[in-house]
Amino acid sequence: MxxxxxxxxxxxxxxxxxxxxxRDEMNEAMEYDLQSFQYTTKVxxxxxxxxxxxxxxxxxxxxxxxxxxxxxxxEY
Numbered sequence: 001m002x003x004x005x006x007x008x009x010x011x012x013x014x015x016x017x018x019x020x021x022x023r024d025e026m027n028e029a030m031e032y033d034l035q036s037f038q039y040t041t042k043v044x045x046x047x048x049x050x051x052x053x054x055x056x057x058x059x060x061x062x063x064x065x066x067x068x069x070x071x072x073x074x075e076y
Contacts, residue, residue, distance in 0.1 A: 004072065
């Protein structure tokens, strides 16, 4: 049996407000526990724009006693 334990994701959003809204949304999710969340402000000097890089770690199952089977599907 295979059980997904955690997922680490990195996102790009335009503003700090979007990053914080993302955190609030993830905190409310029932499918996982949000273990860590951080965002970093980046500046693209060529395009003269600022954006946020968001890194999150979601705990899907406890390592010692996984309780669910999860299928991940990425759509591009």
